[in-house]
Amino acid sequence: MSGYLEGILVLLAVNVVFAYGAFLPVAAGQLNLGLAGFAAIGAYASAYLSNTYAIDPILAILLGGIAAGAVALIVAVPVLRTRGIYLALATFAVGQIVQAALLNLEVVGGAAGYPVTAFIRLPTIAAFAAGVVVLVALLFATRFGIAVTAVHDDERVADLMGLNTRAFQVAAFTLGSVIAGIGGGLYAHHFSFIEAQYFNIGLSITIVLYVLLGGTQTVLGPLLGAAVFTLLPELLRGSANWRYVHFAAAVIILMALRPQGLLTAAQIRRLLGLDRAALSRERAA
Amino acid sequence: MLGQQFINGVMLGSVYAMVAVALTLSIGVLNFLNFSIPGLFMIAGMATWALIHAGVAWPLAILGALAITAAVSLVVERFTWRWLRGAEPFVPLVSSMAFLLLFEHLAIAWWGSEMRVLPSLFAGTDWRVAGFVIGVPQLVGLAVSIASIFGLSLLLKRTSMGRSLRTIAEDSDTALLLGVDVNRLVPVVFALAGLFAALAGVLFALNYRQVQPFMGEAVGLKGISAMIVGGMGSTWGAIAGGLVIGITEVLSVGYVGANFVDIAVFGLLLLILFVRPTGLFAGLPAGRGGI
Amino acid sequence: MTNPQPILRLDRITKRFGGMTAIDDLSFTVRRGSRTALIGPNGAGKTTVFNLVTGAVPVDAGQIFVDGRDLTQMPSRKRVRHGLARSFQNVRLMPHLTAIENVMVGQHCHNGGLFGVLQPVNLWPGNRWRAAARAALCESGLEQYAAATVKNLPYGVQKRLEVVRAMMAQPRLLLLDEPAAGLNSAETEALQVLLGRICSSSDVTLLVVEHDMHFVGALCDAVVVLDFGRKIAEGSPAEVRADPRVQEIYLGTTIAEPVERCHVARSA
Numbered sequence: 053m054s055g056y057l058e059g060i061l062v063l064l065a066v067n068v069v070f071a072y073g074a075f076l077p078v079a080a081g082q083l084n085l086g087l088a089g090f091a092a093i094g095a096y097a098s099a100y101l102s103n104t105y106a107i108d109p110i111l112a113i114l115l116g117g118i119a120a121g122a123v124a125l126i127v128a129v130p131v132l133r134t135r136g137i138y139l140a141l142a143t144f145a146v147g148q149i150v151q152a153a154l155l156n157l158e159v160v161g162g163a164a165g166y167p168v169t170a171f172i173r174l175p176t177i178a179a180f181a182a183g184v185v186v187l188v189a190l191l192f193a194t195r196f197g198i199a200v201t202a203v204h205d206d207e208r209v210a211d212l213m214g215l216n217t218r219a220f221q222v223a224a225f226t227l228g229s230v231i232a233g234i235g236g237g238l239y240a241h242h243f244s245f246i247e248a249q250y251f252n253i254g255l256s257i258t259i260v261l262y263v264l265l266g267g268t269q270t271v272l273g274p275l276l277g278a279a280v281f282t283l284l285p286e287l288l289r290g291s292a293n294w295r296y297v298h299f300a301a302a303v304i305i306l307m308a309l310r311p312q313g314l315l316t317a318a319q320i321r322r323l324l325g326l327d328r329a330a331l332s333r334e335r336a337a
Numbered sequence: 338m339l340g341q342q343f344i345n346g347v348m349l350g351s352v353y354a355m356v357a358v359a360l361t362l363s364i365g366v367l368n369f370l371n372f373s374i375p376g377l378f379m380i381a382g383m384a385t386w387a388l389i390h391a392g393v394a395w396p397l398a399i400l401g402a403l404a405i406t407a408a409v410s411l412v413v414e415r416f417t418w419r420w421l422r423g424a425e426p427f428v429p430l431v432s433s434m435a436f437l438l439l440f441e442h443l444a445i446a447w448w449g450s451e452m453r454v455l456p457s458l459f460a461g462t463d464w465r466v467a468g469f470v471i472g473v474p475q476l477v478g479l480a481v482s483i484a485s486i487f488g489l490s491l492l493l494k495r496t497s498m499g500r501s502l503r504t505i506a507e508d509s510d511t512a513l514l515l516g517v518d519v520n521r522l523v524p525v526v527f528a529l530a531g532l533f534a535a536l537a538g539v540l541f542a543l544n545y546r547q548v549q550p551f552m553g554e555a556v557g558l559k560g561i562s563a564m565i566v567g568g569m570g571s572t573w574g575a576i577a578g579g580l581v582i583g584i585t586e587v588l589s590v591g592y593v594g595a596n597f598v599d600i601a602v603f604g605l606l607l608l609i610l611f612v613r614p615t616g617l618f619a620g621l622p623a624g625r626g627g628i
Numbered sequence: 629m630t631n632p633q634p635i636l637r638l639d640r641i642t643k644r645f646g647g648m649t650a651i652d653d654l655s656f657t658v659r660r661g662s663r664t665a666l667i668g669p670n671g672a673g674k675t676t677v678f679n680l681v682t683g684a685v686p687v688d689a690g691q692i693f694v695d696g697r698d699l700t701q702m703p704s705r706k707r708v709r710h711g712l713a714r715s716f717q718n719v720r721l722m723p724h725l726t727a728i729e730n731v732m733v734g735q736h737c738h739n740g741g742l743f744g745v746l747q748p749v750n751l752w753p754g755n756r757w758r759a760a761a762r763a764a765l766c767e768s769g770l771e772q773y774a775a776a777t778v779k780n781l782p783y784g785v786q787k788r789l790e791v792v793r794a795m796m797a798q799p800r801l802l803l804l805d806e807p808a809a810g811l812n813s814a815e816t817e818a819l820q821v822l823l824g825r826i827c828s829s830s831d832v833t834l835l836v837v838e839h840d841m842h843f844v845g846a847l848c849d850a851v852v853v854l855d856f857g858r859k860i861a862e863g864s865p866a867e868v869r870a871d872p873r874v875q876e877i878y879l880g881t882t883i884a885e886p887v888e889r890c891h892v893a894r895s896a
């Protein structure tokens with residue numbers, strides 16, 4: 053496989069992982085604009101572990117995810133007390149603080165960046181991405197998926213039905229951060245060099261865009277969004293600058309025409325014929 | 338030295354204050370965090386440069402930049418607000434982020450990504466007062482920003498349009514019941530926000546004489562900070578917040594590293610969001626407009 | 629029926645919104661096993677009573693006892709576990725869930741721990757909780773809508789789904805806020821059948837807010853009348869009908885006839 057193609061596919065897999073990290077809180081009705089910060093924690097923690105203690109990179113990446121999740125859990129409780137715009141801004145501030153802190157952390161290279169010695173290739177990364185997709189899809193086929201959607205749709209009613217809405221929000225936020233941390237670790241161990249500047253607000257925004265474009269109501273939305281918007285620019289070619297222009301224009305137009313994203317749950321049910329069966333039975337009755 | 342930096346901080350703060358006013362207007366009235374505002378700021382700055390560079394007289398260039406930016410803001414309104422009401426609450430926010438991205442990269446395609454330098458229009462007009470250097474554009478900038486914010490609050494308090502806007506800010510459902518034509522007023526909010534972002538961009542361009550396509554990001558972050566410090570939805574809070582952030586920035590960059598400043602500034606923001614989400618100066622309920 | 633304790637007792641409840649007193653020193657009890665109607669003109673405070681009982685809004689003064697237990701200070705989320713469930717005046721189903729998933733939300737209070745949350749209800753068609761939800765839909769004649777997106781369903785179906793969802797919590801006291809409002813006569817009839825089945829197959833107590841006096845007459849055996857947040861009458865439908873203050877509020881109109889129908893409906 054050519055290096056170019058492998059590079060694209062690795063980026064695709066990493067973006068898919070990131071997208072699921074953003075999807076979990078969005079599914080619970082929260083916008084995490086600090087996702088890049090948690091990805092950075094995962095990247096730096098795993099790189100530090102594999103560099104310093106020569107741990108197997110796969111284990112290091114998983115531990116990096118746990119580190120990101122632990123930080124998320126600590127900030128979740130105060131941050132998630134805020135709502136709406138306040139929540140978006142609070143998560144944004146957390147992301148900025150993480151980035152600024154890493155820029156000053158000399159053990160991991162500070163502003164000069166941090167080389168990573170261990171190296172993983174596409175198959176490992178693709179396996180991780182597939183694992184994340186399958187695990188999230190399984191999770192959303194449990195009562196957890198119903199509960200999180202209920203919290204998203206109507207927090208007050210969910211509370212009156214006995215759901216611990218805060219616990220579900222904290223869980224979604226934390227799990228999403230674990231996944232983002234894993235994505236960061238994958239990135240670090242393939243591209244062999246990380247710098248804090250990469251994990252900026254722009255990255256957080258792009259990932260959230262993947263999710264909203266793909267669709268927030270179904271577990272397949274983030275996969276579609278990340279895939280389309282990683283691969284499409286490659287097909288369009290052109291300079292990096294024009295790719296951004298196309299991407300941004302596509303976001304604006306798509307959001308205007310389909311604010312619910314490309315894929316919706318109702319659509320999938322229609323595709324599978326579930327809704328139609330219901331309707332025809334209704335007509336027969 | 339310290340006094341001079343204080344003066345510089347005030348000047349920078351007045352730019353932040355105007356960006357914060359633009360942000361706070363759309364949050365106060367529409368409860369919408371409009372990320373395109375840093376992009377509008379950049380458009381105004383770049384347009385000022387481009388028009389002057391093309392030989393347009395500077396007063397006309399300024400007017401042209403303001404008009405272009407306000408018009409672009411109305412386009413943003415079309416795509417972020419009007420079409421998207423009723424969607425997932427953060428979809429307009431995300432669309433406005435895409436506009437920021439779009440503006441930046443269109444500007445690169447158009448003008449290139451390098452730093453552009455404006456001619457010095459007011460060379461030799463610096464005032465020296467008690468050993469401090471005060472540039473005329475700086476002074477004019479401060480005056481303009483305070484005057485325009487004062488004008489805005491008069492507009493909101495005294496005119497019937499302002500009263501309608503404040504009704505929407507308090508409760509858009511009630512506003513509908515009272516017969517306020519929300520659809521007609523929303524473009525006004527966007528035009529005003531665009532105008533403030535544009536004023537900030539023009540002042541920045543004339544004062545610092547350097548523009549480039551990414552100039553909006555740092556200023557946008559500072560504007561958001563100023564808005565949070567001052568209290569979301571409060572115009573006078575935005576001025577106070579802008580000055581606090583501007584002065585803190587100029588003073589601290591000299592004494593501690595810029596990165597530690599970021600940690601401190603964003604840490605402070607987080608703290609304010611937790612313990613006093615209404616900002617340090619305003620006493621208004623969260624999420625509601627206090628203009 | 630042997631337990632003489634009332635299922636619900638409100639003891640001198642007061643609730644103010646800003647300067648307006650929505651509930652004013654209100655006390656009443658709901659007899660176990662009864663089907664009690666809570667009636668009163670618009671803005672009388674009926675929905676507010678439901679909000680106070682379920683904890684959606686806190687009381688300013690007074691106490692609330694459900695099954696003899698003081699729930700006044702209990703967080704709203706925990707109250708459903710003490711035998712309370714409700715429907716809402718404006719349908720509040722979860723628009724992004726299917727009908728059967730909405731019904732499964734009602735099971736949460738019995739299946740909410742870590743083990744319950746990880747139940748693969750949407751993966752295993754034979755999952756015990758999913759089967760229970762499907763059975764409940766079947767019994768209510770709503771099975772054909774199980775996989776449908778709720779926001780596309782007819783209003784009457786949505787209203788019945790809310791009742792089914794509430795029943796999944798296996799409440800001892802079911803609070804229904806205007807279940808028949810906005811329904812056409814066929815839908816009202818379907819709802820009546822559903823409520824009749826619920827009453828006959830479980831020992832749940834009903835507290836129903838309803839403006840439709842035919843509906844109240846056909847369903848209920850006790851009535852509490854509110855006006856301006858105060859109780860102005862209480863008793864059997866016949867007693868309430870005879871009360872001059874109630875007649876004054878209702879201008880002596882609608883109450884007479886439905887009470888007659890009440891006997892017909894119950895003997896049928």
Ligand SMILES: Nc1ncnc2c1ncn2[C@@H]1O[C@H](COP(=O)(O)OP(=O)(O)OP(=O)(O)O)[C@@H](O)[C@H]1O
Binds near residue numbers: 717
């Ligand atoms: N959350 C609230 N905040 C402020 N006022 C409220 C709130 N809830 C209810 N009210 C007020 O309390 C009064 C009683 O309202 P409530 O909804 O309980 O009446 P209701 O008897 O259910 O009327 P309807 O028949 O119209 O449903 C009304 O004047 C209403 O405006």
Ligand SMILES: [Mg+2]
Binds near residue numbers: 674675676717
């Ligand atoms: Mg009501």
